[in-house]
Amino acid sequence: MNAKNSWFEQNNLRVFLLFSVTCLFIYLDNFNQKYFKNTKAVINDSIAYSSYIITWPIKEALNIPGYVMHIVTLNKENEQIRILQEEKQKLITDNKFLIDENKKIQRFIQEEKIYQNETIPAKVILRVNAITASSMTINKGAGDGMKIGNPVVKNNNLIGQIEEVNYKSSRVKLLNDINSNIPVLIGELLTQAIFSGDPSSKSKFNIQYLPKNFLLKSGDSIYTSNIDGILKKGILVGTVSDVKYDESIEKQSYSINFNYELHQTDYVSVFIN
């Protein structure tokens, strides 16, 4: 047999070996093998940080038009804010109800301080939008107390949950990820449902398992539920808006408003308890 045509030719052997290693990686990853998990954590950390360093200059360069626009519109915005602040001040001093309301908010902020102690601030180092996943990587890992399932918030709104913990970084599964399913409480009656990511739909989200004949209302707040034993109860997820009822298909359409812009999320807070 000619050595050149042999199946055991060096090239074929290398191809076979690499395909086998790839299949082994997939197998070990799915079965969460302990040693592979540690190796993967090291690989993930190094790729996340090197990707951050390499893409940082490109991101900054791409942001230059945004910075220029920001400077141009800054004066205009400042003027608008000044007018709004004056109006707000006038309303507060004029209206007793608003003063009481303000005191109530201040009390709530004081209460929130205790709540804040349970969180760790983290910097977003990578954001990913792909057909298989929608996630972000933060610069806090196992050593900082990160655990799988920890809720991640921005402006007191839930943006996702920790999906994978490495040594020096963690991956956050965002709410619009196809694998994201969060137990929630909706509206004044705190009706239970599942808030899931749906990348194929226009709103990118879907509220499932609502009781039959339950109708959403614009302004209904969505809060997390602790029914799964992982999430803390009462974290704001979003607010329902633009509710429309299509009688022909007997179905509601709606949008969800969030208190943050995902693409501008540079820092987040992670609940550690």
Place this chain on the structure above:
Amino acid sequence: MIGRKNNYLEFLGIAIVLMSIWSTTLFAQFSLNLNFYKFFNMTYLLIYFFTFNNYKYFSFFSMFILGLITDSISGIPFGTSSLAYMTIYKIAVFQETIKLRTNFFAEWIALGIALFIAYAAILIVLYLSGGSFEPLVHIYNFIGSFILYPFIWLVLKLLLIKLSDRKIND
């Protein structure tokens, strides 16, 4: 000097592929919800193109490493993208060896086969790993990538011809 230019041109292929992998993180920071990633997979097309045109640094091992980088960034099971990249690479190498008997149409059809196998492999891995996925999105992605190839081919050919001309003039 020419040698350095040569290396620079050879490095261009792998650099463009790496940039296409990192583009998922770059596009995610803009408010424009363009969702390019939904309609085609640029990395697959670039790997096929540069392998077919016999670029340096494109090997089974580099495909394996590029796949691991992709999987680490997007958070899918390790090895999934490596499997897809190595499949596309293998078919491109095979097609390249019979280059003398082929034309662009055959190259395009071979890409279609490579993409089909790669997407099927990814869907099988995602199914076995128990994760949710939208088969329709993957089908659209496959069709989009296949249709886009002639445009990518044309742009890259023009770009590379221009760069080669500059190299000769230097």
